[in-house]
Amino acid sequence: MLGKGMKGFILPLILIAVLLSGCGPKSSGTIVEDKVNVVTTFYPIYEFAKEIGGEDVNAINLLPVGVEPHDWTPRSQDIVNTSKAQLFLYNGAGLEGWVPNFLKGLESDSKVQAVEVSKGIDYIMTNEEDDHDHGGESGEEASGDSLHTDPHTWVSPKSALIMAENIKNSLVQADPAHKDGYEERFGKLAERLKALDAKFESELAKVPNKEIVVSHQAFAYLCRDYGLTQHAIMGLSPDAEPRGQDLVKLAELVKQDGIRYIFFEELVSDKLAKTLASEAGVSTLVLNPVEGLTEQQEKNNDNYFTLMEKNLQNLILALK
CATH class of the missing domain: 3.40.50.1980 (Nitrogenase molybdenum iron protein domain)
Structure with missing residues (x-):
């Protein structure tokens, strides 16, 4: 049996171990010194950043495989990685309600550029209750008739193209030396997104x-x-x-x-x-x-x- 004093000592240790281990699965990747480190908040941004970035970029996706972004909040290691990165790409439009506090928590000497990649999309407003932001910045309950931005921009190839261009522009700004590569790879991705858009348009025009x-x-x-x-x-x-x-x-x-x-x-x-x-x-x-x-x-x-x-x-x- 543990003495009373020992019990009091072990509990804080267990608590520290739990806090350090974070909650659940880890995000992908660690900082690489000689590349542009790009931290992304969830899968589509990660995929586009990798595709446009090619060999010049080290992309780290915060959201682990098999996890839904609505349920997720960052771990302490995510703050450390993002503080050392050159770019932090997030969807915005209310998807990641944890972002404002996360950015405030970055190390004071961090030079990371935070970019909201859904900027420029014609947002859809809805009066649905929106729990994406886990209470977000204001604690009050959203009333049923107040308007929210629908954040699911990337689900349309038309919007995904705008997001991909925003990602390309942020890479060119962070690393102008490799501008030609970013432009070229973005061009290829844009062609695929336009082809996908055309296919959705023609096929869905035919359904009764x-x-x-x-x-x-x-x-x-x-x-x-x-x-x-x-x-x-x-x-x-x-x-x-x-x-x-x-x-x-x-x-x-x-x-x-x-x-x-x-x-x-x-x-x-x-x-x-x-x-x-x-x-x-x-x-x-x-x-x-x-x-x-x-x-x-x-x-x-x-x-x-x-x-x-x-x-x-x-x-x-x-x-x-």
């Missing part, structure tokens, strides 16, 4: 039905840009619990409009989508908001383009 039912309200930019309408089981945050009457209303809408599939996403529980589907007598399909990769998708070498192609195929199937 235009309404989708999704588990989490992440597809407003996609719907706006390609002429669809989304009905969401939950609001902007995938954690928000819907009310029973909302589910009943949605089930009626599904039956009434002949909707054949309810969409769910892999990084969030599919329980509600399955409940609604069985209530309405329809099937479920994946529609991926491309917020992060699952471990399986990482093993399969999936990326923004392969996941968006799958989204398009599933939309075509559901809207026939």
Whole structure:
């Protein structure tokens, strides 16, 4: 048995060990001295930064594989890495409510440039409750009718192109010596995004039905840009619990409009989508908001383009 004095000593040690270990999986990567170190907050920004940056950039993604960005907050090691980096790229538009405090917590001699990569996108405003910012900077409860910015910009290839250009510009500014490489690689990425955009446009113009039912309200930019309408089981945050009457209303809408599939996403529980589907007598399909990769998708070498192609195929199937 431990004496009283020892017990009092061991508990703080355990607490320190827990704090140092951070919570859950670690972010990818460490600072590399002779490269432009770019810290990104979640998967699509990381993918584009790596693609545009090529050999000149060391990209560190804060969000671990298999973790949904709405549920995540940074660890102490993330603050250390970001303090030493040249660029910190975040989505903005309210996705990462922890960013203001995180930036205040950086080391005082840090020269990192923080860049909001969704700047310049025509934001969609919504009166849905938005829990992305975990209470954000103000502690008050959002009233149901106050407007929020929908942060899911990257889910439309049109917006993703603006984000990729912002990432390229920030790299050129941080490292003008390698401007030509950044411009050239951005050019190739931009071509692929434009081709993806054209494919979404032509394929979705042909489908007879235009309404989708999704588990989490992440597809407003996609719907706006390609002429669809989304009905969401939950609001902007995938954690928000819907009310029973909302589910009943949605089930009626599904039956009434002949909707054949309810969409769910892999990084969030599919329980509600399955409940609604069985209530309405329809099937479920994946529609991926491309917020992060699952471990399986990482093993399969999936990326923004392969996941968006799958989204398009599933939309075509559901809207026939």
